[in-house]
Amino acid sequence: MKAKWAWHAVLLVPLCASAGNQTPTAQTAAAVSITSEPHHHLSLQNDYVKVYEVEVAPHESTLLHQHDRDYVYITIGDAQVTSAIPGRQEVHLKLADGEARFSRGGFAHVARNDADTPFRNVTIELLRPQGELRNLCLQVIANEPAACPGTPEKPAPAATHTAWPEFKTGETRVILTRVKPRQKVNLRDSRWEQLIVALDEGVITFAAGKGPEKSLRPGGSVWLGRGDVARVFQNGGDKVARFITLQMQPKGSQEPAPAAATGPIVAARSATRDSAKRGSPHTAVEGPSSVPMSSVAACCTTKRRTAPKIPATASGATSAEFF
Incomplete structure (x- = not known):
C-alpha cells in the first residue's frame, strides 16, 4: 500500500461539495439499522465504540441504512464512492488509502462503489456524545x-x-x-x-x-x-x-x-x-523501545503546518454525513 501519510486527514466535507442525480433507491426504500446492513460487519463492541468492517463489491451499493451516532470512518485502499441521502443531491468522493474522516450522525444514506475494485472501510460508531470538534x-x-x-x-x-x-x-x-x-x-x-x-x-x-x-x-x-x-x-x-x-x-x-x-x-x-x-520515565520493552504514543519527544519546531482549504456549503455549514 502507498504510505500517503501527509494528508491522511480527518476531514469534514460538506454535502454539496459534489452533486449529481438523486438515487431512486435512496428516495423510496425504508432505512435499515447499520447493524442490519449486510455490508457492515460488526467486529468489536464495548461501552465506547461499535466497530464495523465494511466491504462493497465493485459497482454495487449498500442498502439505505441509518447512522444514529457520530462516527469516524477509515478508508482501506483507494476508493471512489457516492453517498446518496434521500431528498438531497448525491455526493461523489475520491478517498485515499488510510484516510480517516469524521461525521455527525442523524441521517440515512446509500453508499455506492463507483470503482472497479472493492470498497473497504472501518466505520467506528462513537457511543458517547462527542462534544465540540477541534482542529489539531x-x-x-x-x-x-x-x-x-x-x-x-x-x-x-x-x-x-x-x-x-x-x-x-x-x-x-x-x-x-x-x-x-x-x-x-x-x-x-x-x-x-x-x-x-x-x-x-x-x-x-x-x-x-x-x-x-x-x-x-x-x-x-x-x-x-x-x-x-x-x-x-x-x-x-x-x-x-x-x-x-x-x-x-x-x-x-x-x-x-x-x-x-x-x-x-x-x-x-x-x-x-x-x-x-x-531521564525518560518510560520502561523499555525488549528490542527497540519507545514512549507511549501520546508522549512527544522534543523533536519539533513551533511552526504551524498549512492545512488544505475545505469548501463550505452554501449556508456555511461544514458537517458531513457520508459513510
Missing part, C-alpha cells in the same frame, strides 16, 4: 486554523516511529502513527481507552511475552483498556507500517492532561541508554 494538526473545521503545536523535523536515525495528532472532540483524539521497518511501538497509555486500527500489516504482542500475539491485517482493530497489560505494535516488514489510534476519555473523568512535551511527532530512541540519558 489538520483543518477539520473550515474557516478555523489548524491548532498544531509544531511541525516535524527530520527524525533521528534511531527513531522507531512518528505520530501525528489529527483532530479531537471533547471525548476522542485521532492520531496517525507510522512505524519504521522492523521496529516496535509501545501502545500503552494509562490515561486513555484506545482503539487501534491497522492500515498495514502488523503484530500486536504483549510486553515481556505475557500473552499470545495477534496479527493485524489492514482494517483489523484491537481495543486497549487503561488497565490492560502493556502491549506493543511490531512492524516485521521492510516498509513503513501505519495505524490509526482513537484515544478516548475514560468514563467519569476529565480529559487527561497532555504530556510535559507537546508536538505532533513522536520520535522514540531505540537504545535504552538514550532514554536514560534524557
Whole structure:
C-alpha cells in the first residue's frame, strides 16, 4: 500500500461539495439499522465504540441504512464512492488509502462503489456524545486554523516511529502513527481507552511475552483498556507500517492532561541508554523501545503546518454525513 501519510486527514466535507442525480433507491426504500446492513460487519463492541468492517463489491451499493451516532470512518485502499441521502443531491468522493474522516450522525444514506475494485472501510460508531470538534494538526473545521503545536523535523536515525495528532472532540483524539521497518511501538497509555486500527500489516504482542500475539491485517482493530497489560505494535516488514489510534476519555473523568512535551511527532530512541540519558520515565520493552504514543519527544519546531482549504456549503455549514 502507498504510505500517503501527509494528508491522511480527518476531514469534514460538506454535502454539496459534489452533486449529481438523486438515487431512486435512496428516495423510496425504508432505512435499515447499520447493524442490519449486510455490508457492515460488526467486529468489536464495548461501552465506547461499535466497530464495523465494511466491504462493497465493485459497482454495487449498500442498502439505505441509518447512522444514529457520530462516527469516524477509515478508508482501506483507494476508493471512489457516492453517498446518496434521500431528498438531497448525491455526493461523489475520491478517498485515499488510510484516510480517516469524521461525521455527525442523524441521517440515512446509500453508499455506492463507483470503482472497479472493492470498497473497504472501518466505520467506528462513537457511543458517547462527542462534544465540540477541534482542529489539531489538520483543518477539520473550515474557516478555523489548524491548532498544531509544531511541525516535524527530520527524525533521528534511531527513531522507531512518528505520530501525528489529527483532530479531537471533547471525548476522542485521532492520531496517525507510522512505524519504521522492523521496529516496535509501545501502545500503552494509562490515561486513555484506545482503539487501534491497522492500515498495514502488523503484530500486536504483549510486553515481556505475557500473552499470545495477534496479527493485524489492514482494517483489523484491537481495543486497549487503561488497565490492560502493556502491549506493543511490531512492524516485521521492510516498509513503513501505519495505524490509526482513537484515544478516548475514560468514563467519569476529565480529559487527561497532555504530556510535559507537546508536538505532533513522536520520535522514540531505540537504545535504552538514550532514554536514560534524557531521564525518560518510560520502561523499555525488549528490542527497540519507545514512549507511549501520546508522549512527544522534543523533536519539533513551533511552526504551524498549512492545512488544505475545505469548501463550505452554501449556508456555511461544514458537517458531513457520508459513510
